[in-house]
Amino acid sequence: GAVVSQHPSWVICKSGTSVKIECRSLDFQATTMFWYRQFPKQSLMLMATSNEGSKATYEQGVEKDKFLINHASLTLSTLTVTSAHPEDSSFYICSAQIQELYGYTFGSGTRLTIV
């Protein structure tokens, strides 16, 4: 149980396009989801906290107009990288809190490559 499904798992796009990444909680309701970015051989960097029905809370230094987050339902949160450029290439991971396990379950990640 407590699975977060993240899609796509990898995507290659041309510079200037926008890319949407979806995270769905499959068997539980996720009031809050977290979006992370991870560079090779580095830890996870929290980008924003996504709350169902309200605006996302962005971490310092993260451009909210660049990384659009929508959490329209209790089972779906999306991250859209707008007008993506090569420097946006990274591994993006979402997570949701599991109340019962006092932990967080993570999506499988999306490898974004902008060429």
Added chain:
Amino acid sequence: GEDVEQSLFLSVREGDSSVINCTYTDSSSTYLYWYKQEPGAGLQLLTYIFSNMDMKQDQRLTVLLNKKDKHLSLRIADTQTGDSAIYFCAEIPIYNQGGKLIFGQGTELSVKP
């Protein structure tokens, strides 16, 4: 401030025990976690420990918590090649609004046959 630190690399031979260490600065942490990340994948929750516990064992995994020294360790018994991955410790400080996880840098475990 919040800070979680880990050593970056650990190499062991198959069958040996692995011990991955983590130190944290926030004494108010409520829960501490160990996650495993295989190449190109998300994070898998391995185990967690409450701050009022000293030890927790789950099959091959043993977690030790020394609150006085703010030290957390993960011992993997009979390490297998499939255990090769990056291991992250993480905490949630009690005052952390929104329950945001604070991650260490990750320890890359290499298991040699």
